[in-house]
Amino acid sequence: MIVDERLVTYINSLETGNTAILDRIEKEATETYVPIIRKEMQTFLKLLLAMKKPARILEVGTAVGFSAILMAEYGPADARITTIENYEKRIPIAEENFRRAGVSDRITMISGDAAEVLKTLQGPYDFIFMDAAKGQYIHFLPEILRLLAADGVLVSDNVLQDGDIIESKFAVTRRNRTIHRRMRDYLYALTHSGELVTAVLPVGDGITVSTKKNDTGSEG
Ligand code: SAH
Numbered sequence: 001m002i003v004d005e006r007l008v009t010y011i012n013s014l015e016t017g018n019t020a021i022l023d024r025i026e027k028e029a030t031e032t033y034v035p036i037i038r039k040e041m042q043t044f045l046k047l048l049l050a051m052k053k054p055a056r057i058l059e060v061g062t063a064v065g066f067s068a069i070l071m072a073e074y075g076p077a078d079a080r081i082t083t084i085e086n087y088e089k090r091i092p093i094a095e096e097n098f099r100r101a102g103v104s105d106r107i108t109m110i111s112g113d114a115a116e117v118l119k120t121l122q123g124p125y126d127f128i129f130m131d132a133a134k135g136q137y138i139h140f141l142p143e144i145l146r147l148l149a150a151d152g153v154l155v156s157d158n159v160l161q162d163g164d165i166i167e168s169k170f171a172v173t174r175r176n177r178t179i180h181r182r183m184r185d186y187l188y189a190l191t192h193s194g195e196l197v198t199a200v201l202p203v204g205d206g207i208t209v210s211t212k213k214n215d216t217g218s219e220g
């Protein structure tokens with residue numbers, strides 16, 4: 001936990017909650033150890049969706065569909081969502097959850113490794129939510145930048161590794177060392193890309209929010 005636990009508990013206590021179907025899917029996911037976005041991220045996504053009103057959304061990392069359904073429910077009523085998942089076991093569960101939530105017609109799930117799938121997609125997407133294997137984000141970035149619309153928003157989850165990101169690479173376990181280096185590279189690339197404006201925020205276990213500069217606008 002990178003933010004004081006009592007503070008997070010307090011902030012989350014102000015949350016007014018999600019729809020009943022989202023609550024059920026969240027509970028099922030938790031009981032079966034399927035990762036889903038935390039409360040803080042849920043709230044933050046809802047805010048961004050209300051502000052940005054994206055018509056085309058891309059998600060990398062569906063799991064069982066919780067965040068895709070949340071985006072379908074709290075984004076514009078006509079928003080179309082494409083979501084990518086490579087873990088075979090989760091795909092039928094996600095499909096079923098989309099059906100239960102009544103959002104199947106607005107969500108297209110593509111099964112496969114995002115490294116391959118992203119290359120086949122056609123942008124532009126107004127909103128991209130990156131929530132897959134942390135060590136892969138840096139490799140996905142060139143395709144993500146290609147697919148992101150001018151003025152589009154890119155949100156990446158779990159970027160501060162529960163605080164480990166500030167440790168020396170020698171202090172993190174060998175297993176996490178590669179992810180540690182790649183995540184630092186990713187954060188550097190996002191914050192130093194001439195194409196993006198990026199904020200790194202200590203929400204959940206760390207997120208970034210980026211927007212792609214619009215060449216036709218005034219120089220920022
Ligand atoms: N966004 C989901 C949680 C995603 S968990 C939610 O909040 O409901 C991360 C998911 O990304 C996992 O299900 C994992 O299988 C998937 N994933 C990881 N690497 C991937 C890759 N290279 N291509 C596609 N999916 C990937």
Ligand code: MG
Binds near residue numbers: 132157158
């Ligand atoms: Mg995540």
